[in-house]
Amino acid sequence: MATPTTSTPPVRNMDVELTKYKSAAEIVHNVMQTLVAGAVEGKKVYDLVVEGDQAIEAAAATVYNKKTKTGAVPKGIAFPTCISVNNAVAHFAPLQSDPASSLVLAKGDVVKIHLGAHIDGFAATSAETLIVGATEDDPATGRAADAVKAAWTAAEAAMRYLKVGEKNYSVTDVVDKVTSIWECKPVENMLSCQYSQNVIDGKKKIILNPAEQQRRDVATVTFAENEIYGIDILVVSAADGKSRSEDSRCTVYQRSSEVNYQLKMKTSRAVFSEAQKKSGAFPFNIRVLEDEKKARMGLQEAVQHGLVREYPILYTGTGTYVAAFHFTIALLAGGPSLITHPPVWYKPEKVKTEKEVEDEEIKTLLTKPLRESKKAKKAKKKAEEEEEEE
Template identity: 40%
Template sequence: MDHAEDATPADEAPEDTSLANPDVTTKYRTVGDIVNAALESVVSKCVEGADVLELCRLGDSFIEDKTAGLYNAKKGGKKKVEKGLAFPTCISVNEVSGHFSPLPGDSYTLQKGDLAKVDMGGHIDGYICVAAHTVVVGPAEGDESNGEGSAVTGRKADVLRAAWTAAEAALRKVKVGNKNTDVTAVINKAASEFQCSPMQGNLSHQMKRHVIDGNQVIIAKELPEEKVDEFEFGMNEVYGIDIVMSTGEGKPKESEHKTTIYKRAVETNYGLKTQLARSFLAEVNRRFPTLPFNIRSVEDERAMRVGVSECMRHELLHPYPVLCEKQGEYVAQFKFTLLLLPGGTKKITGLALGQDSQIQSEFTVQDEDLKKILATSANPKKAKKKGRSEQEATNGKAEQEQEA
């Protein structure tokens, strides 16, 4: 069941699912606010002693609860608006670069000084917003032995600065008329300024209704064996910009942690043999037809265990394995959603750096081109329309110049 194409009666005009439709923009902004609030809530609870599984559940339930109360009025016999999670909450620590959202019994307790990456996404009516933020885990509430003012130094500081600088530069480069290769270039410049590496294979995707990983992509690090097609950013497009930096070589490997996040491979169908596997796939098709989900959310655990195995054998699911760098390295991530609107590129998810004054890298941006990019405004304002008297004065000046 693929929601990417909605059937439309012959006598009705097809629904405009682009940002040219104000209702669509409103849905993006609404779910963007919810995702930001969920991210802020989880990040604030990333303290020493916190359980990763409980924090992931908190992020998921926050998005599900806040979206559940919206768009419930049926108008003109229209079907119920789907909403909820677009990407399950993940909290990946230190060298783990992504997709850690554990099952009960496989969790991790946060330690003071851990570099925790919180990643999540939500949607309303298939319009998706994603966000991620990296935080240095502080002391538990009431522990003042090493308070919030503690400096973040060394390679942790370097990778945080590299990722944040790359994110700020990418924000300014994703605009109508620029190319994806422009963004790749500034990501790599930012990495080299702090002696870090972009994660190989990491992609930022265009997003469309019910599609979290569209075909237009920005690659973080282009290699001879890993290239993507060049394209130009267009008006009314939506992108999830994902910046992942490493203090190591930036070559992620699959970790020993169990894969818990999957996405239905909508282009593949197969008649599964066992009843348990068929039951699992039926639930996936009903509840998670196009977007990633955590197998922790599946109601029948026995069916889930059998079903995942059979579905993977027949390529009915895309896995999101838990990836990691070499032990002892650090990985930082910042992710945000951009709307390319007539008034300019608008960032609608993503938090402020937060621990900015504490992050003390020995490196600073030296590249003059990168400095110029970072000095430009990330929020270009529309030019004001001239009033009548101002317009007349301008016209009069032009006439005088012509006479001269």
């Protein structure tokens, strides 16, 4: 009788992984700078979305071109460019054939730009929010400003809770506490996930503003050393944080890694195969597929059986504003370390709000550096040693 064998997972080289994550993050940052500069009054959202995806692919083509033993290094889009405006929560990336492709930015619009790149399956994803026309000399005010200020302050607080040994629901709670300062609310049931090679929807999750059932579904987990997370902070200028789907057609899809199903239709198999070749494990915009009509038909069967999942376009109530900041972060021994860059557009002076942080605990939290300096660590250790001697 043969002895069963067990496969040993490959040993991780964190230095190599982090280099690839940061290379992807550099691409994301450069593309984000271009898109932020282009998000002006009169600009079509469709044009920005296409420009973003093309820029990611072009930048990725210039790096990691040396072939390895296993062939060319895969690289490219880890999350297709999405630009969601005002009360659209996320995942708005229209096709040219969609009526929504005519959407044009207007002064005062709250614009969320979300995109991602990967090198060898190590993905850096980022999102930020800007308000069209707002400047330091002419800042945004009102509920739009409240939502943006609440979202970024909550993101900064969340970063400081993302450390080894902390629990995921600590992040949930602090985001809720911070956003309430501006009478805003995290968008209900939005998930942030652990990242690994070719995975941006890992098992460990953080949920914002969970409904009762979702709180039961998302287990309490403890953060561990060398874990990577993509953190989505989505905040609405409303009291309940609820969202709903409308008539906008979904354009972003992703292969569900945990589902296996033999597609019956020839068209479905062809479309699924094309999507796999072009995007692998990562989300893709249907625009990248050769025939849009055929693609929609083929994806229908794949979605129906859970082989592919949709990224639906959700909306909060009419007249509300959603702000979002997404960052990719590594949980290292010395503390959390941002992989992606700080926001391009956001400065406190660009959003004028009547309320500010007064809670001393949150104030103290926000002044803490993400990582303690070596000097601070030595001082802390010395103080502890002196305390023990006494």
